[in-house]
Amino acid sequence: MLLRPFYAVPEGEIYYLYLDPVVENRVPLEAVTFSAGWNVGAEFRYGNSVGLTAECAFEGTGIRWLGYRFDDGGRAEVTIDGAPAGIADQYGPGRGLPFDWQIDGLAPGRHVIALRLLEEKNTESKDRYLNVAGFEVIPWP
Numbered sequence: 819m820l821l822r823p824f825y826a827v828p829e830g831e832i833y834y835l836y837l838d839p840v841v842e843n844r845v846p847l848e849a850v851t852f853s854a855g856w857n858v859g860a861e862f863r864y865g866n867s868v869g870l871t872a873e874c875a876f877e878g879t880g881i882r883w884l885g886y887r888f889d890d891g892g893r894a895e896v897t898i899d900g901a902p903a904g905i906a907d908q909y910g911p912g913r914g915l916p917f918d919w920q921i922d923g924l925a926p927g928r929h930v931i932a933l934r935l936l937e938e939k940n941t942e943s944k945d946r947y948l949n950v951a952g953f954e955v956i957p958w959p
Contacts, residue, residue: 843878845953850874852950862951866892870935872950880922880956881931885949887915892946894933898924906933908948909940917949926958 847863853871856863862885863872874881883896887910896903898921906919921931931953939946 864949866947873932878955882920882954885917890945909943
C-alpha cells in the first residue's frame, strides 16, 4: 500500500481516500454472522435469496447498518434483541449510492441486530438484493 498526499495523485489514477474518525466503533464483517447464500464482494456481502439473514452482537445505545443503494435493491426486516425495529429498503435509482439505517436510544448494554431479506420489494426495483458493508456502534456516554 502506498500512502501519499491527495495532491500527489496524478489525474486519471484510481485512489482511495479514508477519513473515518469513528473507525473504532465499526464492527468488522468477520464479527457478523451471515446465513448460507451470501456472496462476498470487495466492499460488502450481498445476496438476493429471500430469507437471507445477518446478525451482529454489539454493546452500546444504538447501531448503524452501512451499505449501498442499488436499482436492484431489496427490503429487510430489522430486529433488535428479537423485537421488530423496522423495515429497511436498499432500493435506489442508481448504483452504489450510500445507504445507512440507524436506531438509537437503546438501553446501555449488549444487544443483537438481525436482518432478514423480505420477498416484498420496491416496485421500481429490478430485483431484491441486500448488502451489508458493516455496522457502526453508537456507544453510550
